[in-house]
Amino acid sequence: MLLPGLIYFIIYKYIPMYGVVIAFKDFNIMDGIMGSAWADPWYKHFKEFYDSPYFSQLLTNTFLISLYKLIFGMVPPILLALLLHECRFLWYKRIIQTLSYMPHFLSWVIIYGILIAFLSESSGLLNQWLKGLGIEPINFLTSLDWFRTILVGSDIWQNLGWGAIIYLAGMSGINPEYYEAARVDGASRLRMIWHITLPGIRNLIILLFILHLGKFMEAGFEQIYILYNIQVYPVADILDTWVFRVGLQQMNFSLGAAVGLFKSIIGLVLVLSANRLAKRWGGGIW
DSSP states (O other): OHHHHHHHHHIIIIGGGGGGGGGGOOOOOOTTEEEEHHOOSHHHHHHHHHHHHTTTHHHHHHHHHHHHHHHHHHHHHHHHHHHHOOOOOOOHHHHHHHHGGGGGGGGGHHHHHHHHHHHOOOTTTHHHHHHHTTTTOOOOOTTTTTTHHHHHHHHHHHHHHHHHHHHHHHHHHOOHHHHHHHTTTTTHHHHHHIIHHHHHHHHHHHHHHHHHHHTTTTTTTHHHHOOOOOGHHHHOOOHHHHHIIIIISSSOOOHHHHHHHHHHHHHHHHHEEEEHHGGGGTOEEE
């Protein structure tokens, strides 16, 4: 039963890692990986990226967008899971749960269309309300002040219900005798949440936090690539979108591979550090 999963990871995850060598070569697509000459010096493409005028901007945008998504994106699913866990009307709980995780199955193209319908400067519903209140309309999708907020908000909305499912599964595994004993002792619902439910899913929260850190430097390429435009590059252009333009569209594969390797190393360090710290609280993946 484990064999198909192992084969998948070997073919699609481990074998392609050989392509990392492109970062240390002056890759020519006609010569292939083996035939291309080695870069001189070996860190040539890493230095090229470091000396780029976009280096600090790309790193800052990637870090901030990922940090905002991590901080503001982890708490709402936990809160929703707690509310659903405490709900005693099963029919109402099922309706809310279904409605909350449906956006997870929407592509970012569809979500972009929804955002246009609400946030368009000329015809967006929100701007129509602002006009009715005598306030000048705001072009949210091209605003440097609003774009990151829209990115984080739409990401939370899409993944809110899906993340809550995981926490609900963890809560269902808590021994109900703990709650019964707390009721006998006169504990309120809030006391039971604080002293039983949250400690019961502590390891799950730590696990998901570490897994999120593993993707920390990605910042959501698909979402940003669909939503952003040249006017918001100063606050929205991240490592992955820049690699896509420079590495693929301009066919500078070696530079793109170097930036990808740089990003992966940072992600690895974050995961290892977080796992080491998590062990002090009885968590950790390994």
